[in-house]
Amino acid sequence: MRDAVRATPGAWPLAQVAAVVGRTCRIADLAELTGQRVAQLLGAVDALLAADVLEWAGDDLRFRHERVWTAVLDAMPRALRDALTADCARLPAGRVAADRSADELTRSLALVRGALARPGAARHADDLHGLLANLLLLQGDATAARAAAERVLAASGRPADEAAGTRLAALALAGDRRAEALAEALLTTDGGAGVSAGVAALVLADLRWRRGAVAEALRLLRRHESPAPHWRLWQRLALADKLGSLRRLDEAHALLRATRDDLGPRQRDCYEGCVDIVEAAVLLVAGRLDDAAALAERGLAATRDAGVLLLVPHALAVLAAVALRTGDVDRAATLLAETVPGHALRSTLHDWVSLLVTARRYGPERTAAAAASTGSVLLLAEPAAAAWLVRTATAADDPDLARRVVTATERLAAANPAVPTVAAAAAHARALLDRDAAGLAAVAHTDPWAAALARRDLADLGEPAESHQAWDSFSGVERAIARLVAEGMTNRQIATRVRLSPHTVNYHLRGLFRRLGISSRAELVRHVPAMA
Template sequence: MLDRAKAIVKAGDEPGRGLVTGALIVLAVNAWDEGDLIGAIEFARTGVRQTFNDGGHECRLHPGLILASFLVDLRLMDEARRTMLLGADGIGRGGWVAGPAIVRSRIDLAEGRPEKAIREARAALEAAAAGGAHPLGASARSALSLAALRSGDLETAIEHGLGDVGAGGPAPPPFDLIRSELVRAQVTEACDGPRAALPGLGRLLDGLVEHDQVLTCDPTAAAWLVRTAVAAGRPGPAEDVVAAADRLAEANPGLPGLVAAEHARGLLHGAPDLLRNAAAEHADPWARASAFEDLDVLLGAADGSRGRTVRCLDEALSCYAAAGAERDAARIRKRLRRIGERRRHWNHRERTADGWGSLTGTEQRISCLVAQGLTNRRIADQLFISVHTVAYHLRQIFRKLNVRSRVELARHVLEHSDDLPDAQTEKSCDGTEGEADSASPHRRPRPE
């Protein structure tokens, strides 16, 4: 197929314009899978130009969809958004109708809007079901699972990330299979720890010699894989990840891969200078926060300096908040509280004296968890607070809503499901706004 695609592109318009565009897509996806990110981007850009020059905007698989997906993975967000806008009338036809919503979901997540990412992923699921595009439905579930994991909704992350395991459901398209397997492993690690996640990573890690897609589908993947492997007592796979990340960075000068490789290498070898550089240079706010947190663990183990610990954790907290990562921000606040430092991020929205609008963000979040059937203990675990604090919030909720039971509260949640705020307001990395001190239970390899 690859040779045929090359021949079609070389022949130009003679085989037919649609065939040339399709061949460029094949070459772009293959180059991406082989780690030639610069070549993949150029093939996809050429496909987009040809499609628009030929007036063939309504492609079933539009090269703009492939290009935007690549750009999001590289965190080249401005061009990704422009690509989606330019192809708004033609991207996603036939069996690919759910594709644009999946890419928009990933854009929203990368830019710190996980709740909006969840809505886009749900829209993609509905579109895939209506169009019979079951493989894209699997991709939409993966996008939904990751956005839910970031926002702190572990129940939804499990439902869509692990719910179809062993059920014989449709697999994602081949070019999205690696991403889905990585998300599944991340949800498993969040639930059961790194040792439980590692077996599911076997195929991804074994293929690193020939295929780098597990490192290219997310700028945080290399560091996460190293962290998980080391915490599981498997330094060998961690060394393979670092070697592959270094190769990828060397093969694609000028792209963000170099920072990801430094982050992974700094984690593996305990090099604070590499982690500092990664924290300063990562384009992705979640990756930047992760590097600050890794740096805190490393420096804290080395000299236990309280000042350094507070500075690193404050930086991590503000960047997790900017990424909309509630569960991670809550974990950092808990660690700060343990050393006597309290950090609260308030959203100064106007609230009524009673009724649903009078509830704080934390109270609304607890109400939603009650409506999902969670006990006070499970709510406390998910939000990194005590059972007594949950009980206090519930008393306030019951008073403000004038309800007397959890069933009545669940009815209120259902009635106001369209009024639920995003988990995070849009913020810069200084963390100047936000509210909920919440997260899901997560057995991190980093110390709490």
């Protein structure tokens, strides 16, 4: 696209200015920002129109396609974009701030930068730079957020505690190794009750969690709740996400309900989409695929409208997981390939679903190679991952990987004796590695989250099982679905009866087929009378 407009002098720079103004802009504003008369811009405008970059929308110019608009923005160096945004903030009547094509966060940044550029702003510079740092952090611009926060800290004024927390969060978001030492120092600030101490607890909880220290991570999030509402929200979202990973779903849902109730009107516009995304991940764990997908879509749309993109990869991972479970591997891969400008929060679910897609597309050898650097956080957050990785390593003829996974999971279980999902994952992975039928049967009977996979692994070992024993191991929902299939009902009719989505009914049916070693509804019908 850039090459197509370079032939006309000024066309590409004008496209860049127009992109910063917004998807829709007035030609008079472009003239003012470029310091030219409208007549001097006509050649460049004509070139952009001819190249289908811009089009007329009434009296305004508009980027013909949103992807073209975002491509122009992405191609610009951040320093240039920030400088142009500051210029735009000085347009009469705050036209950029009123531009509906920009997200809320971008408009807010333009307002703050505009305020900093006005005469007399020095009196409020610390407050404005503190606000700017927070907004930049929400946008994922960790480098600029840190710089703005350090400017406040250099003044040592009233907002220093908040700025110290923002600086720490920016370092952690960028993966800076200094974040841990700084967080430990800040945790003692004001007796652990200040804003920066709350951020420190949030950062340390994430680091402890990724190293497998579950109890310590949960303790930090619960004991050092921030006095600042926006930081307290992020602490609660982090806690709810971890509770969901541990399959403590009732606690996670209760915390998310309380978080929604505490959102003020201004916070609701900015953060409710983030709550939606975390809740969608919890619903995914519960097997409520349609509900998870709907909430992830809603959260994704809301966070993009707000410009708060930190959890976008997590939302995309939920949608990809649902697509994968319903057999749409291509859609799952497309969702996972979407990128977010700047930094985003790390999503273990995104890593997990990426491995699943790799396995479906490229087979066990390539998956085993991709999983070689898997850390303990995946084994902790996804209890099915350990056994799945052992199964994949075995198929790829990589016994070293299988042994490493089992050893890491057993070490994780020993360090967290109060976490039953990790203990079951370790027992499952060990039994699978050792081809221990008795161990797999024990997992199938003691852990509801691993039962289906353990029964499948038991069947793969060729262990005989009587039909009535299999029936006894099925959940109430599975028995109900099997009986309704025997009555001749379709998946949609069954879904209405058992109050699940058709996708979830199909998911349960595939599990029944696998565990019984059958491949059709007719075969299932023959099993039901004997089992029921």
